[in-house]
Amino acid sequence: MKNKSLVSINDYSKEEQLHILDIAQEFEKNPVQTILQDHVIASLFFEPSTRTRLSFESAVNRLGGKVVGFSEASNTSVKKGESLRDTILTVANYSDLIVMRNPIDGSARFASEISPVPIINAGDGANQHPTQTLLDLYSIRKTQGTLDNLDVAMVGDLKYGRTIHSLVIALCNFNTTFHLVSPVELKLPSSVKMHIKERNLTYHQYTEMDEVLPKVDVLYMTRIQRERFSDPLEYERIKNVYNLHKGMIEDTKDNFRVLHPLPRVNEISVNVDQSPKAYYFEQALNGVFVRQALMTSILGIK
Amino acid sequence: MESKKIKELKVSAIENGTVIDHIPSSAVFQVIRILKLEAFENMVLFATNLESKKYGKKGIVKVSNKFFKPEELNKISLVAPHASIIEIRDFQVQQKTIVETPDRIKGIVKCFNPNCITNIEHIPAIFAVVDKEDTRLKCHYCEKITTCETMEFR
Numbered sequence: 001m002k003n004k005s006l007v008s009i010n011d012y013s014k015e016e017q018l019h020i021l022d023i024a025q026e027f028e029k030n031p032v033q034t035i036l037q038d039h040v041i042a043s044l045f046f047e048p049s050t051r052t053r054l055s056f057e058s059a060v061n062r063l064g065g066k067v068v069g070f071s072e073a074s075n076t077s078v079k080k081g082e083s084l085r086d087t088i089l090t091v092a093n094y095s096d097l098i099v100m101r102n103p104i105d106g107s108a109r110f111a112s113e114i115s116p117v118p119i120i121n122a123g124d125g126a127n128q129h130p131t132q133t134l135l136d137l138y139s140i141r142k143t144q145g146t147l148d149n150l151d152v153a154m155v156g157d158l159k160y161g162r163t164i165h166s167l168v169i170a171l172c173n174f175n176t177t178f179h180l181v182s183p184v185e186l187k188l189p190s191s192v193k194m195h196i197k198e199r200n201l202t203y204h205q206y207t208e209m210d211e212v213l214p215k216v217d218v219l220y221m222t223r224i225q226r227e228r229f230s231d232p233l234e235y236e237r238i239k240n241v242y243n244l245h246k247g248m249i250e251d252t253k254d255n256f257r258v259l260h261p262l263p264r265v266n267e268i269s270v271n272v273d274q275s276p277k278a279y280y281f282e283q284a285l286n287g288v289f290v291r292q293a294l295m296t297s298i299l300g301i302k
Numbered sequence: 303m304e305s306k307k308i309k310e311l312k313v314s315a316i317e318n319g320t321v322i323d324h325i326p327s328s329a330v331f332q333v334i335r336i337l338k339l340e341a342f343e344n345m346v347l348f349a350t351n352l353e354s355k356k357y358g359k360k361g362i363v364k365v366s367n368k369f370f371k372p373e374e375l376n377k378i379s380l381v382a383p384h385a386s387i388i389e390i391r392d393f394q395v396q397q398k399t400i401v402e403t404p405d406r407i408k409g410i411v412k413c414f415n416p417n418c419i420t421n422i423e424h425i426p427a428i429f430a431v432v433d434k435e436d437t438r439l440k441c442h443y444c445e446k447i448t449t450c451e452t453m454e455f456r
Binding site: 106127 | 342413415417418419420422423426440441443444445446447
């Protein structure tokens with residue numbers, strides 16, 4: 001995978017994805033090393049992000065590498081009207097690898113085609129967020145012991161959630177049975193469902209989550225954003241339907257785990273946090289190991 | 303045979319050039335634009351809403367003294383998937399072919415997604431044709447699907 005940019009999850013084969021997870025497992029045992037000390041990583045965040053940016057930067061720092069970059073575009077040359085092309089070509093002179101988050105859809109693919117150094121897409125608009133997908137796969141494999149033949153429920157905004165889209169596509173490699181829970185207006189788009197159908201996998205659609213919980217191994221929750229609704233009353237109604245609280249997870253399987261890409265608002269009650277079945281904060285920690293694995297393999301160190 | 307003769311007379315024959323037949327009536331002007339005939343200096347004849355046994359109504363475009371490359375003509379398959387291409391020399395049909403939808407489209411169609419990089423920086427949109435029958439184009443950059451209904455030409 002040396003020098004191979006990661007823009008969309010499908011840029012990496014199933015085997016390559018599993019290889020990254022295996023390396024991440026090694027980093028989990030030994031996350032502090034000095035193997036990146038001769039490297040400079042550019043971290044270009046054209047829009048704010050907490051988890052993704054900090055976990056990338058933490059991943060680099062723990063391996064002894066240096067980070068250059070910015071965490072918002074407002075006081076950079078972008079504000080002066082510089083094109084993305086010029087920004088990328090310039091920054092490529094100063095770094096060995098560019099991690100980029102950009103609000104424009106497709107910006108990461110474009111950057112990967114003009115940049116002389118590899119690009120890792122840390123989120124391009126509403127399109128893709130492949131490192132989140134890798135850490136989700138890592139978290140699922142770690143909690144379930146396998147990625148194969150699982151029943152996975154996805155709950156919330158399935159229409160606009162880019163983490164959902166990438167994860168569904170990735171799980172299609174592992175014979176997953178999908179349980180898709182969303183309001184009618186936020187159903188999984190047909191362009192994503194197409195991947196499930198191509199593999200002849202089973203999926204079920206629901207508007208409420210109660211009946212799904214006892215059946216599944218993994219519950220992947222996402223945030224429903226107010227701005228997706230034209231009717232504010234509808235938002236208020238739906239917000240309460242998609243609220244997970246402690247009582248609801250009592251009758252679930254022993255291996256059942258709740259995942260969430262975070263940030264959460266009120267879709268998971270705080271009283272779920274103490275349950276051993278709540279996994280979302282560990283999931284965020286896994287992001288560091290997965291990003292260490294990805295960067296070191298792209299740089300040809302692992 | 304009789305009716306075919308009359309139909310042909312509705313648009314004069316050309317001596318040399320290309321006839322593009324079986325264009326959906328609604329797509330005639332798009333075909334003219336895609337083939338850049340608005341700026342063409344020789345004679346261009348066209349008609350819409352002609353009777354067609356196969357399609358009900360159809361359009362036709364005749365271009366004098368112009369022979370297109372297949373890749374130029376294949377671009378029109380997006381709006382006229384069943385068009386036939388007839389090469390005329392000395393008023394005689396030299397060759398008759400049917401357009402083929404290419405697997406990849408570059409530069410002629412605009413991505414419908416206003417937040418796509420191709421609509422923000424000056425780069426040509428590139429699409430993979432994921433469905434040739436219903437014309438569904440997947441953007442190489444933003445990965446969104448542009449359909450017949452949302453298609454706009456550059």
